[in-house]
Amino acid sequence: MEKKKLEELFESMYRIRRFEETMLEQTFKGKSMGVTHSSDGQEAGPVGICAHLTDKDWIGSTHRGHGHCIAKGLDTKKMMAEIFGKSTGQCKGKGGSMHIADFSKGMLGANAIVGASIPLAVGAALSSKYNGTEDDSVGVAFFGDGATGQGVLHESMNLASIWKLPVIFVCENNHYAEATPVEYAVSIEDISDRAAAYSMPGITADGMDVFDVYEVADEAINRARKGEGPTLIELKTFRYHGHFHADDPKKYRTPEEDEKWKDRDCLKIFEEKVISNKSMTLESIKKIKDLIDKEMLEAVEFAEKSPMPDISELYSDVYVKYKD
Ligand SMILES: Cc1ncc(C[n+]2csc(CCOP(=O)(O)OP(=O)(O)O)c2C)c(N)n1
Ligand SMILES: [Mg+2]
Incomplete structure (x- = not known):
């Protein structure tokens, strides 16, 4: 992989990590609505997939969508x-x-309804197919x-398969749904x-290793672009914090389990690989980290200083205006 691509992968993963840490700090200060x-913990998945998009x-x-937004290039x-x-905002x-x-x-949206991203992506893939050769x-x-227990996943996978739609189903298996293992x-x-x-x-990838995700995604996305239909990718991964900011995972996870996953942290795996094969230097990694750390301070300052929406905006962008 060329140096620029390596830097992009690391930058994106580190940006997600620092965004999530900063966002949580701010939530605990009462700043989040x-x-x-x-x-955090799951960064390699969105980055390895979106690097091809x-x-x-x-x-x-x-609902756990910040990493997807950042990997897709949204502004922090x-x-x-x-x-x-x-x-x-x-x-x-x-x-x-x-x-x-x-x-x-x-980016079609983060989504609070479990499973609701699935038909949206299938719909986008249908429109791509409908547009024909000018749209890949x-x-x-x-x-x-x-x-994966939602009926809509199975309906969507069936439809995508019979219509050979260019869609990739990416299951981030972080081993828990709220507190349910x-x-x-x-x-x-293997959900795959x-x-x-x-x-x-269907393929299972190591969701803690961005190189593994990148490789698996490359094949699936190429298949989709060539009109060969959908793929299901399962990423084995782990979220480091609770289900949401006020959830304490110690109630349902052991410290040993957390340690086992943290030992395979995606940033750590990445750094070890690129340093040992000399494709990046410690200095270039530090440069990226410094840049992102600064970006996070600026993001908080920007959010802090920005005004609340005006009361006159209450109903704007809420309902679609019909044209005659
Ligand atoms: C249709 C629906 N059912 C239940 C919920 C409540 N709920 C929110 S997140 C969640 C667990 C989701 O687990 P998973 O899909 O594994 O995602 P993770 O939180 O692990 O990223 C549940 C049950 C919901 N938001 N939507
Ligand atoms: Mg889960």
Whole structure:
């Protein structure tokens, strides 16, 4: 992989990590409008997948959506302001953490309804197919292990398969849905095995290793662009914090389990690899970290200083205006 690409992958993962840490600090200070779900620990997934996408490709996201937004190129200042409920936010402060969307970047939205990203991405893939050869865009649905019990996943996978739609189903299996362990709620060990029922390829990747995710995504996205249909990718991963900011994971996870995953932290794995094979230096890594750390301070300052939406804005952008 060329140096520029390596730097981009690291920058994006580190940006997500620092955004989530900063966002949580701010939530605990009472700055966030509503609950927040941190995705730290899971950074390699969105980054390894979105590294293959352009602004013309569409993604659907979840309640744990900040990482998907950042990997798809959304602006961290506007994201932070959105979480603070400010008028300068990505959705003018009316969406909050769980409803950040940016159609100009192909980001269909974070989504509070478990499983709801899935038909949106399938719909985007259908429009790509409908547009014919001038459009080779793909749809990517991010969803959690908890969403695999939703009927809509199975309806969507079946439809995508029979219509050979350019869509990639990405299950971020972080081993818990709220406090429910995946073994309790899902009847198989590898969720990717579900793909066989819809005659599409299914593959499990190491969701803590961005290189593994990148490789698996490359193949699936190329297949989709070539008109060969959908793929199900399962990423085995782990969220470092609770389900949402006020949830204490110690109530249902052991310290040993947390340590086991943190030992395989995606930033650590990345740094060890690129330093040992001399494809990046410690200085270049530090340079990126310094840049992002500064970006986070600026994002908080921007959000802090921005005004709340004006009361006159209460009903704007809420209802669609019908044209005669
Ligand atoms: C349709 C629906 N059912 C239940 C909920 C409540 N809920 C929010 S997140 C969540 C767990 C989701 O787990 P998972 O899909 O594994 O995603 P993770 O939180 O692990 O990223 C549940 C049950 C919801 N938001 N929507
Ligand atoms: Mg989960």
